[in-house]
Amino acid sequence: MIVLRRLATALPVIAGVIVVTFLLTRALPGDPAVYFAGPAATSQAIEEIRHRLGFDRTLPVQFLDYLQRLAHGDLGTSLTTGQPVTTELLTRLPASAELMLLALCLSIAIAVPLGIAAAMRPGSPVDHACRVVTTAGVSLPTFFTGLLLVYVFYYLLGVAPAPLGRLDVFDSAPPQHSGFYLIDSLLAGDFETFRAALGQLVLPAATMAIFTLAPLARITRAAMLGALGSEFIRTARASGLARHRIVFVYAFRNAVLPVITTLGMVFSFMLGANVLVEKVFAWPGLGSYAVEALIASDYAPVQGFVLMMALLYVLLNLVIDLVYGLVDPRVRLEA
Amino acid sequence: MTATLRHAGYVVRENPVTAFAFALFFLFALCAALGPVLAPYDPFASDTAEALTGPSAAHWFGTDQLGRDILSRIVVATRLDLGIAVTSVALAFGFGTLAGLGAGYYGGWIDGIVGRGVDTIMAFPLFVLAMGIVAALGNNVANIVYATAIINLPIYARLARAEANVRRSAGFVEAARLCGNSEARIVLGQLLPNIMPLMMVQVSLTLGYAILNAAGLSFIGLGVRPPTAEWGIMVAEGASFIVSGEWWVAFFPGIVLMAAVFCFNLMGDGLRDIVDPQRRT
């Protein structure tokens, strides 16, 4: 019920997203009709193909047409790979999702303890180090971090595998269940593949994690400072509760709320950085798909990608809202 | 005013990092202002005999594929990179703040429209939206500026809206209203100056993000035209040389790019300490 109500509030936003995406891609340069017509086509043939593709109709008609196809999950066909965009996006989604989730876990695993440590001793060297390190992380262009990591760990040290996507060329993907190689390989009991997949994931995930450390560490620090300075912590201290209980059960659980809210921004960062990171690591996910399509002015994938990313983001925000509700009884009861 | 200055002095003294950021900022500002004068070589002059030489006394940061001096190109690129960032943030600031003030002060349908627009922009992962906009509008600097402005707009609109909403019925606004000031005058003359300090903090932070964004766009090929020097595109060009060991082509522009963003972020933090000592985020 709560889910439905939240979904309803997201509807106008989704509508806005669809309209914006449509307008954006209708304005994309490049004429698919010319491409489809082939190198030796006459202008008449190009017109014919344009008519067949429906590009000669008025904008509102095209929009209705677009909506109709969208309702059937049809996002058009990619020129470069010749496949339906929807299929390709869906087959590539797990690759991006696995990467982003691992990056998120990595980022949280580093940023949250860092933020807590900084909040425990504001103004201390730990605090300053936390601030400088995270700020440096968010200042590094992800594509540069990625290149740097590849250069050092693959070209120079040879400890990382080639930046060639999800698995070594001679490894075959584990039987598909979730589409996440880490999970699928474990399900299949194939530890070799698990290790290989993890090896491929480490560098791109680290690249993304470095970029998203800052917002998480900062909000953790601020929220922890806020929580630690709040009156109920004073009460807890006055009640003689043990320090770890005060920090983790009392302060941290309250501080987690703003951290969850910030995840929205972190996801925005990630979905954007994803494009650049995937390009650097030849990751067969959504981002590299979009970049390749963009370079080729292949507009259907770009449109599909932007739309999918926006929908994904709306969905993630929805999930964040729901998780927030699970943690915070106040929200839960209001809804 | 002197109190603010004294407080600023205290913050800078207390926090050497902020002082460092301000110093770095002046260095970048200098490069932006005097770029071509400071550059040791003509940033566009090719010298194929000297192509792809590593850092040396003659070329501190080495040369690129066409033998152009990388240091000179980096120095000259400062104006463009900062220019893109400053212009786009100025646009975002201007339009975002006005829209936000309007929405917060008047409420009603203005608030509705602004809110819906902002929500829609925020529904996109920002970099992806910027990508889409530049791809759609065309591959040039002006469109990078617009795209960066659009994705930064919601931050200002939301901030301004929230502040205006809170202050709408504050004493000084009521007083101005009783004095017979027009509504627009109240918004611009009373509300705007009051929210300026907070906004300035945001400006510094978004400047850093704007630089990153523009560089990211040029990295994927949505950028400025060759042979223009721009940090992002220089990293992209250098990326292909890393494998053959010519690391300097990508490394130096990347490091400078990072330093610039770093500088703005630290400065934003410093400004926040000055403007809003309570919120220690």
Added chain:
Amino acid sequence: MRRRDFLKRTAAAAGTAATASYVFPARAQSHKDTLLTLSEGGPNNLDVMGVGTNRPGYEASWNTYDRLVTYGVKKDADGNDHYDSAKIAPELAESWDLGDMSVTFKLRKDAKFHDGTPVTAKDVKWSFDRAMTIGGAPTFQFAAGSMQKPEQFVTVDDYTFRIDFLRKDKLTMPDLTVPSAVVINSELAKKHATDKDPWAMDWLKNNEAGGGAFRVEKWTPGQELIYQRFDEWKSGPVPKIQRVIWRIVPSAGNRRALIERGDADISVDLPPKDVAEMANDKKLTVVGSLIESALIYLSMNVKIPPFDNVKVRQAVAYAIPYQKIMDAAMFGRGKPMFGSPGEVTTTEWPQPTPYVTDLAKAKQLLAEAGLPGGFETTLSFDLGYAVTQEPLCVLVQESLAQIGIKVTLNKVPGANWRAEFSKKTLPLLANVFGAWLDFPEYFFYWNYHGQNSLFNDMSYQNPAMDKLIDAARFETDPKKYDEEVEGFITIAFDDVPRIPLFQPWLDVAMQKNVTGYRYWFHRQLDYRQLAKT
């Protein structure tokens, strides 16, 4: 020589990686029968006749489908295999009888498609009819060999197939060797045809229905294509490689690293710089073949002033920094097409122009044209070829600035390039053109003829030129033919609407243990002769 040091260090790193290799074992050695090839892009369609099939698509089709005939083989100057355009060789057809107005093919009786169905003449007929009917590139390609009507294709019996000629055309037989002339398993294809799609375009796009030496085991568009050898293949000696994994690696740097570290067997689409360095390094076999009938060039649109003035065009031709481009953009991987000492004395195409870098002369010509102060213009190029085109254009820009011509560079992305290009509104552009069929008049027909085809990006129209081209196309007298060809080449050089710069190389890097590489006019890999020792 820091570069050498670095490569040594990488080698050392690869050596020390032995310690680290328990983490990421190098598995390449254990796959003697498997070939791993890398390229920048992958096929978008398994059907060579499909709409908008790209070059990698030709490679997929070339190795999975057979044609009636193919070209023989010869050795090039470096001792590498090179297709022989002078010799037509059997493929599905065991023999043929070339008559005056028809050709009759005898098909192999033992040839089978991958599903075991025997290959018969009706499959050939269906395939060629398909090429005739569906329009677009295949129809056009067949027409180039004067094959324009389905009635020309006759099934005599199951193993005899005849083509009737509309007119005698020396391109008819060569045209049957091109990738488009594939023979499709018609029974299989028809099962997947629908009323709306009688030629099974949709199905064949993602599924292969051939009888070639390899069959498609798995295709992940944009990522990889895995082939398995077809052991029943009869149209030639059974390939030595059992399995081919073709990986799409968009980043040139990664392709280079993979081949240098021994993770891949063959890498194509390498930037000239990498090729030059790897060739120097001698750790890999680097085969570079000049691409026939191909040119990297600058075109000036003669309909757009001031390029309507021949003196301006000549001035530009004299202001090109040819050698600099050769060094910094091409890294020597191209054959210079400038600085010929004298008159046109050969029909060889492409051949060098008389132009050299001479800024004084360029300035003088510009002054004679009434533009002593120069002018402003835009130089456009395709982002897809940016690796060489961008430095090339930057150097041209710099050099033209010295004679007062202010050039703005315009980087046009991929598919957009074709649209921009076809509008013929670009005043100055850099581009590459390569023809499948290696005849000067064929090249000129598409590029310089007043019919103003898509590839005549100069919008050049000259009746004298047209007359010579048209005459040469159907000329039977060799002497006259030479005169005609030399004639139109001379005009092209004097009028210089297009400035030839280089004839590009087709470069392929492979491990030392890979043998049997053969250059083909379509510039794609042929796996059938490849072997790993």
Added chain:
Amino acid sequence: MMDTDNAVPLLAVEDLGIEFRTRSGTVRAVDGIRFELRRGETMALVGESGSGKSVTAYAIMGILDGAARITSGTIVFGGLELLQASERAIAEIRGRELAIIFQNPRTALNPIRPVGKQIADILLRHGNVTAAQAPSRAIEMLAKVRIPDPERRARSYPFELSGGMCQRVMIAMALACEPQLLIADEPTTGLDITTQAVIMDLIAELAASQKMATLLITHDLGLASEYCDHIAVMHAGHIVETAPTVALFAAPHHPYTAKLIAATPGGAPNLEALAAIPGALPDLRRVDLPLCRYSERCERAAPACLDRPLPRRAVGEGRGVACHFPL
């Protein structure tokens, strides 16, 4: 009062000084205060906000925030010198022997933890009960502070309870381990008038039944006089006067106390006497703070007040005043 048990005070604060270091200077929030509290006794620390009474309470509890520094003095509780004791030892005492309830009970409770659990946390910490017993003991405590339907309320979150209810929960938490001293820091601030009385009565009643000493921190002299045996008046970090309640009201010796009594509605004979105290607390960051911090507001001030050490004279049984010119 002659009971041998009471010969040694339960709590003795001696010469306590507390400073806060801030960006704009050092605030000398508490300066040389002393007072004693015996078992079962109730005492009020009364003063304007900012006078240092809450800071004193926090110092006793050992929960001053990081910016605070204790510059002098001792706090002896039940024979233990709290300022010298280990953090461990103090943590043992806090919540068990020594408890506090705060103003604004709603924010003083953890907003996302059911109140029953918050009580149980304390019970568990101080080892009186097992994990299995804790919930029912918490419910018992809720019943003890007269919360209706305690089983259900134990599962409630603070935002679901009224302010009065929350303060009852606070009291239940404070009294869970039957402490010897309860500090009530403005316990009725933020509650409506009727609830205020109910809460104060509840505290008084439970304190009496448990023979617990109570230190009431309040700005409300009327409230203090109603519930406490003794009153200590604080001004700008100094205790200016201590006295038994009745004696204090009968004859205030410090000019500030007199003004305070005059400003308290219940104690004032008529409305005209309900005079506000002129001036404000001095800025405690000042370097040139006069030795008598009231001197700048005082009608009786003389030059001596500025630079002569404040006398702390005893003026009767359990009475003291810090003034050169007492009334």
